[in-house]
Amino acid sequence: MKSATPRKGLLIDASRKLKFTFDGREYEGLSGDTIASALAANREWILSRSFKYHRPRGILTMAAQDANTLVQIGNEVSVFADRHPISDGLTVRAQNVGKSARRDSGFVMNRLSRFMPVGFYYRTFYKPKGIWEKVWEPIIRAKAGLGKLDVTKPTEGYYDKAYGWYDVVVVGAGPAGMAAAIAAADTGASVLLLDENPRIGGALNYARLASERDLVGEAKVHDNIEIWTDAICNAWYADNWLPVLRGNRLHKLRAKQVIFATGLIEQPSQFRNNDLPGIMQGSAAQRLIRLFGVKPGNRAVMLAANDDAYGVALDLLEAGVDLAAICDLRKAGHHGPLRSELTQRKVSILDGWCLYEARPEKGDLHVRGVELAEIDAEGTAGRRRRKIDCDLVCMSVGYVPAYQLPLQAGGKLAYDDAAAQFTIDGQDKGVLLAGSVDGFFDLDDCIAHGAVQGLAAAINCGYKSKRRPALPARDRGSPNHPCPIFPHPKGMDFVDFDEDLQVKDIKNAIADGYRELELVKRFSTVGMGPSQGRHAALATAMLVSKYTNRTINEVGVTTARPPVTTEKIATLAGRKFTPFRQTPMHEQHTAQGAVWLLAGNWLRPAYYGHERDAKRLIAEEVVNARNNVGMIDVSTLGGLDVRGPDAAEFLNRMYTFAYVKLPVGKTRYLLMTNEAGTVIDDGVACRRGENYFYVTATTTGVDRIYRNMLWWNAQWRLDVDIANVTAAYAGVNLAGPNARKVLEKLCDDIALSPQDFPYLAYREGTVASIPARVFRVGFIGELGYEIHVPSRFASELWRAVGDAGRAFGIRPFGLEAQRLMRLEKGHVIIGQDTDGMTTPEELDMSWAVANSKPFFIGKRSLEIRNKTLSSRKLVGFVLDRMPAAGLQESNLVVKNGSIAGFITSIAFSPTLGRVIGLAYADRLDANLGSRIVLRASDGSKHHAQVASPHFYDPENLRQEM
């Protein structure tokens, strides 16, 4: 139907026409229309097909609260058609349909519905074993599910997050919320008033309500109120932490006080075919009329259980809808100005009647008429019936408070069975409720209550006011019917539209023994669809209470958990905040062709050159360092300055070795165990002065070790200061037989001869005119100098060392070569060659444990553990060649059919021409020459010979040159 007169509605602009498509057909709408309102204006009512039976579904709430209106836009699935605005060229598709929402081959499921009882999935598909994955899941997945996502397409758009801080955040900008915001803001508090709709005002915008105060105007001009529309508060978390969705941004708000003025959710009635398009909430019809100027139908039947229904009826009349009858579930005796107006207009009102069945058009495409029944003494549909033709049914039978957020905030829900009303109490102390969510139904009461709560929130924030408004009375009656459920023997009386659950499904779940609501939910899946039980929870509770002879208060409702409504993964992801660290030489490595490796959060060169030549390049880097000279960036090594009169004592307690007598100008190995005696870190202590140690720690361990040191000293209170200078010092390890010759060209204030600067010595001076800490350690087993300089000058150092070494054929080597060379020397890497139980004894490193010390962390535990040694030991092993199956780290060492240990390091050594490795093996097999069995990933077993882990230069002649 093309309406001749232009539509008039609060949200639309009749002068701006927009064209969009739905299921491939083009429609015209107006600026401000939602997809659903624009389609309704075009008399297109079917928006989707139901989840299980593929029944046609249309507008139910017009409030983006139900799954009926979920549609797909481009690659974005499950968009609310009654929230998403149309735009020119917008392409919308129905979800969960074969061809289109109107013509859906899956509708055959509707005929099969009696073969799909509640718990169908649980009962049917799990036998025989494996049949679910192979047969049923693919079939059901194709028929069920919401939307189709093309995972090959990247998410479009810029999604981010932002923090925000307010004194008071008011969620819901209806009459109570606006009044609360104004009252709080009047005291000087900073207030955020947010609402999910495009306009503030709440029910004032669409319901037959009028307030003397211009709350919208007052709120808009208030200096202390910030207003966000189209903003969804999607959860409440501790200390008033509120995630608010607004466009592509997730706001993470912290409020001193939160006021939930979230209002009510109108509830449907249950009767046969209550899900047909054309059957909607009274408030949905009002939203269509007032917000969008859409006539919701031509001839209507109004189902009433409160006076709000009469307001809807009058609105329908004024919109030009023919009102066939009002069917009031209540007994006669309800009077009031609205009813008088209706009787004056000669509207037929049937008191004490219910809607028993809605009659569909062919294919269940729309409601065609209704069958009404007089309610009998038992409160069920009686024999007296009446049939009426209509194309619209509006329901106003009751509400539940929008309790999701208050309950997340710790509120407890109780049900007053006499008044048929939920009450919420006991929420977090920073959270207040205002208006109808707290049981106030009269407009003036809501506004008055909002003002009270707004003021209370501001006072709780520390603001002052002389005003003391009075709390409105609570006992003005409830608009809720105690049980608007009229089961039909032929079913299709839907309790949960999302999950296609009928009255009998709930009844059968209870009959199967699931008497508790949480169990009914899990068995039947009631309330587990996209609308999260907004329209099903109360009806389910009513049914469970009825069939188990308990009150609704005893039955309760299921737990409310975040999020309140749908949210996108892109929103949760936001921007990419994955920190990584680079050394000051990063650009130089790039220029030299580095292939990068992530070590902890550091980017380190793995090797230099093209990836296809990796093996050859790594071997060349090794050979050059062994036979000539190489340089490696060691800036990522942890560095700690430990200073103070107790510095040596502190290291003595933190590490296993002894440091008090370490002379100035010398270094000593550091091994750290935790309180359980497990090896957790290692490094080198350089004694710079009597009270000053420069301590290295593993790249990935240093931040933890530093924090741990501070924790211990918070207890020991030694006179020592610890500073993490990891980033402040960058370094180069210059290693190889020609290392001294290279350094001699760069250094004129440190005597470098083996006598002046022997192995394990520490010196300070300048290298390439840069102040440097230089020490001789032998991690890769060659003559080597570790040169540490301030980061600002490190790229200059790298350049200078490279230049000085050019004449000697120096080349940089990466982490891969370094790891290989340390393996050739049998040096363990903590974390790779150790696990959560490794003791120094298992590593054959008891030499690094000074048992004569009175204390070190782990000492007591090691004493106990060393009484009964573990069954394993870290051993070196060799193989002549790598088996075809390949052996790698974590492959098992097996013995007599049991696991004896595992490989921790394995590689082909280009220096030795054979495969070498470290592994945990049975301690009885730790003798040199023993054979151990290694199990490859494919299950094949390979013999290896136990060897000294010091595979290369076991006498350490080279590193001590």
Add this chain to the structure above:
Amino acid sequence: MRWALPLQAIEELNVKLMTCPLNGPRNITEFQCHGEVHRQPEPSGASDHEWAEYVWMSNNTAGVVREWWCHTPTNFWFLAERNTVTDEILATFPVPADGPLGEAS
């Protein structure tokens, strides 16, 4: 490039406030909990069993406990009294001069 950055962890949405004695109230994501404060027995005096209890066992108290916490950007260690049943943080304070349990340790 051969390396791949680890999948970005989606930030924990449930962010309480904690008051650092040095830095004031902050989102709890800035802090690390180091567990309940418990007394270390004298290492040389304790029996093997006592020592193992100390290293491996936790009181797991349901109620108010005194815990070690660290403000990670500053690596500042302090103590908190927290109710492990309600997760309510009752107090935070620097390590007292007479030790974390209030007497010389």
Add this chain to the structure above:
Amino acid sequence: MGAIARSPFAHRLTGAGQTPQNENVVIRDLSTLPRIGFKGNGTTKWLSSKVSAVPDVPNKAIALSAGSLIARLGKEEYLVLPDPDAVGNVCSDLEASWNADDASGERRIGYPLPRADSHSWLHLEGRCIAQMMAKICGVDLRSDRLLQGEVVQTVVARISAVLIREMKDGPYGLHMLTDFASADYLWDVLQDASTEFGGGFSWEREDLK
């Protein structure tokens, strides 16, 4: 010493330079300037004898002569930043003074920290700094919440940061000191967060200065 200090942002400061189109968010790299820290037992006492005054509580900064500032980061921890435009060098003076006292055997005078090498130093200025920072930092930095001279030690885009509200009159300014090694990461984070304000890094090519 012949080598020239290099900023960890240096590889990003390429081309002719860049100037944001407005004064909403303007970020300048001050990493090549000196800065120094002092920490440990006796620091407060020693530093008080060397400068006109030190902040009386942690997380406060005060101005020293010649436009430099001293920020107190803990009970016994301080950070000294020179005036970017000043000629003198308060940092090297303090370091020399500490070295002399240390050499003469004075004890309990704290210990210097190499802040110029451990931390990069950015200066953020403009109308929208607090708004931009709200995208990457969980502390309220708005001008009425973070007063001039106040210090915040927190997390910015998952890395630790020291933030100091500029004390000079004029537009809102923030000093930001973060891990030297995370500069490349931080650059992208800040550029991304600043784009919506038409802001970002500002620099001129060295040889055009």
